[in-house]
Amino acid sequence: MLLTVFGIPNCDTVKKARRWLDERGVAYRFHDVRKDGLDAARLQGWIDAVGWEKLLNKAGTTFRKLPEAQKEGLDAAAAKALMLEQPAMIRRPVVEAGGEISVGFSAADWQARFAA
Helix, strand or coil: CCEEEEECCCCHHHHHHHHHHHHCCCCCEEEECCCCCCCHHHHHHHHHHHCHHHHECCCCHHHHCCCHHHHCCCCHHHHHHHHHHCHHHECCCEEEECCEEEECCCHHHHHHHHCC
């Protein structure tokens, strides 16, 4: 199964996820969404799969720094535009594996999905 991990290298959760994969010898490709970019079609696929509400990291510093006017009344289109403009607003890591999309890191979930 081809596993692609999307994130930002200095993100603590991404570091934990990558360390978990490395320790178990799970092969993956890392895609830095800041450096390598993120196209609108891929982001739309993620939104279709998991919903923009799950994908948009409202707890992150980048989102919290936005003016209140931008935070209020968010919809799918506005959230997508924000995430394309500032990929740090995407909850991390996003993993594409076997045609499925997952967001975030949970050792128990990953054990069942990737280490079997």
